[in-house]
Amino acid sequence: MKMKRFFNLYKICSLALALTMLASCAEEFTNRPPEDTISLDSYYSTNEQVTSATNGMYARTWFQFHNKFFFAVAEVGSGNMYTGSSDVNAMRTFSLNGSDPELVNGWSSLWANIAQANLIINFLPDRVGPGVSPEVLQNTIGEAYFMRATAYFYLVRLWGDVPIIENNLDFASNPVINKNRIEDVYTLIEMDYQAAIENLYDKTRSSNYTANARVSKGSAKAMLAKVYLYQQRYSDARQMAEEVINSGEFKLLGGESLPDKSFGDLFTYPNNNNEESIFAIQWVTDGNYGSASNCNTQFGISTAAITTSNASYGGVFGPSQDAIFNIYTEPGDVRRKETIMMPGDEYPNIKVRINSGTEEQTGFIVPDADQIGGQGAGAAIKKYCIGIVNGDVTGPIDAWNMMENNTYLMRYADLLLIHAEAILGGAGSTSDASALSSYNAVRNRAGLPSVSSFTFDELFLERRRELCFEGDFWFDLGRIPRAQAIAIMAAQNRGNKDLEEHFTPDESDFYLDYPDNEVAKNPLLLEDPVPYSFD
Missing domain, CATH: 1.25.40.390 (Serine Threonine Protein Phosphatase 5, Tetratricopeptide repeat)
Incomplete structure (x- = not known):
């Protein structure tokens, strides 16, 4: 069964x-x-x-x-x-x-x-x-x-x-x-x-990536630091983050300790369970729906001219206009090309299908905005898009082209930014050396220069740049003052490249509705919550 x-x-x-x-x-x-x-x-x-x-x-x-x-x-x-x-x-x-x-x-x-x-x-x-x-x-x-x-x-x-x-x-x-x-x-x-x-177990993440797959004491400490940050328990978040940092268990891929790798390597199959991975879903293909990651198909490019997936469809999600034009504004940020595929970008190592899938080739140049597909965004998502099945990917090919490249639920760059924010602690800005060490490590790996201080807004943007398309920004918006979050989202162009659209959330939109089928079985979901008795 x-x-x-x-x-x-x-x-x-x-x-x-x-x-x-x-x-x-x-x-x-x-x-x-x-x-x-x-x-x-x-x-x-x-x-x-x-x-x-x-x-x-x-x-x-x-x-x-x-x-x-x-x-x-x-x-x-x-x-x-x-x-x-x-x-x-x-x-x-x-x-x-x-x-x-x-x-x-x-x-x-x-x-x-x-x-x-x-x-x-x-x-x-x-x-x-x-x-x-x-x-x-x-x-x-x-x-x-x-x-x-x-x-x-x-x-x-x-x-x-x-x-x-x-x-x-x-x-x-x-x-x-x-x-x-x-x-x-x-x-x-x-x-x-x-x-x-x-x-x-205690662990030290090494180049033996197979041994890194499971969570460790350090993984739990890193997640707990994030939980403390969400409750604005800054001193607790700092302490827990520093225990992880000082342990040396994790490292930035492409950072000072691992200069032979890069930010882009994080999202490729051969680098599953690398030294930066704190907790990642371990997908295993078996030819059936529901066993592996569908990101390679749902992101990327799917047109008659170029397809980055083995599947017969693709490009279900594309980058927003706000992400395309308002995130990677500093020159030299290598994360932009490894996060968003823009017209003219060249990817020499991604294998694609061309001419309506009748031919294969390794390497391609992103076509003009009107030819990308991707929901009319004029660009496509690069993170987790690794191309059609090739020698770097194992497991049977299914109809959805699901793959075994892991999905991060937390990685070390996130922990470093949590550490920097915990030291900032709600202040307007900081030039604390420990905060700058963590903050600049993330920036330097991205090809950006060190700074001598930073504000919360700058750190908030840095988190968005680093973790874009990894499922964090919604939760970051949910933990800042509601009026500020609403203003950010109301200002976003939430349309495609041809039609600018704006929508404004209200207070109730920050928590989702309970599923109707669950409410029908348990009307108490719509009643006020009660205190929980911890034995």
């Missing part, structure tokens, strides 16, 4: 799902045993089997969140991306509602992660044999805490008040569940990341 693709908040409360999900494990990321043949009483008898229990949580449980919803909300909603595709364009006009299928998918995927994590945390310790190392079991539990915290971190930033569920079986007989306050959800997130820190 394959792991279920769709989950709903109430299904996770059943014992049947609990037992099914606990058995949903794999020998390796790429080798999943038939789950209907696993005996729960005997399966977890070796270290390898226990380690495999979290494999699905590094990929499949994130698919419906990542496939369209993540970009449709975080990038189209923030004004970084443009699309006219009807299934993903509602946030362009701030008209997303609870009946939207992709909203349902995103919600369901996050709860799938929580369900899986709860089952490992609550039941795995009782289902291991005497041959299992305590350290291996402890690390696997730590991974589950990390994943639950991360799923809740997205839920609380997207929907605000949501139910806290630490054990699926607590609600098996009554799945009508009160939602809990935002501050309580953040408390759970902090507790879970702290539990992850206590349980996970």
Whole structure:
């Protein structure tokens, strides 16, 4: 039985799902045993089997969140991306509602992660044999805490008040569940990341990229620093970020420590799990929909003249006019070309199809704006666009040209900018040496000169430049004063190259509607939240 693709908040409360999900494990990321043949009483008898229990949580449980919803909300909603595709364009006009299928998918995927994590945390310790190392079991539990915290971190930033569920079986007989306050959800997130820190292995990210795939104590500390920053707990964010920086676990790819690599190398398949990766989804192709990343098809160029994907369609998302003209304004910023493909840009290493797919060639020059496709944006997205399948990509080719290039949910450059912002601490500007060290490291890797001070607005723009199309800008907008965020988005040209359009969000648009099907089953989602009792 394959792991279920769709989950709903109430299904996770059943014992049947609990037992099914606990058995949903794999020998390796790429080798999943038939789950209907696993005996729960005997399966977890070796270290390898226990380690495999979290494999699905590094990929499949994130698919419906990542496939369209993540970009449709975080990038189209923030004004970084443009699309006219009807299934993903509602946030362009701030008209997303609870009946939207992709909203349902995103919600369901996050709860799938929580369900899986709860089952490992609550039941795995009782289902291991005497041959299992305590350290291996402890690390696997730590991974589950990390994943639950991360799923809740997205839920609380997207929907605000949501139910806290630490054990699926607590609600098996009554799945009508009160939602809990935002501050309580953040408390759970902090507790879970702290539990992850206590349980996970220490690591140093090396050039052995295979060994870097799983999260570590440093990964949990980095995510916790981000959680503290969102609550404006600047001293805590600084302390946690400095623990990560001082550990030396992570490095900037193409930075001072790794000068032979570059910013562009971050988004290529051979550099999966590089030294900068803090947490990345580990996609594994198997020829089926729902197993790998669709970014290579949904971004990039898809015309009769040039296609950057094996699929018969592409270019579902394009860069916004605001991203094209208002982000990379400093001369020499290498991130622009590695983020946005503009007419005349040359990419000698990307393999493409030309002449309606009848020929292949390695290397191409981006055509004129009218010939790019990409929803009429006049440009295309370069990040995560690696070209048609070639010798650098493994796994079977499916009809959607899904690929195994990882998706970052956090990388070291983000942590460095968090550190710089935590030191700034809400002040107008800073010239603090530690803040400048982190801030300038990101700028220097991008080919930009060091500065002697920076303001919050400058740092905010630097975050947008660095993390554009990686799903962060919507959440950055959500944590600044509402009037300021509304003014930023209202000023954006949210149309295409031929039609300028402006839309203004209101206060309610910063949290999404609960899915209609969930509200029908649990009307308490529309009631006021209640405090959560932490035992």
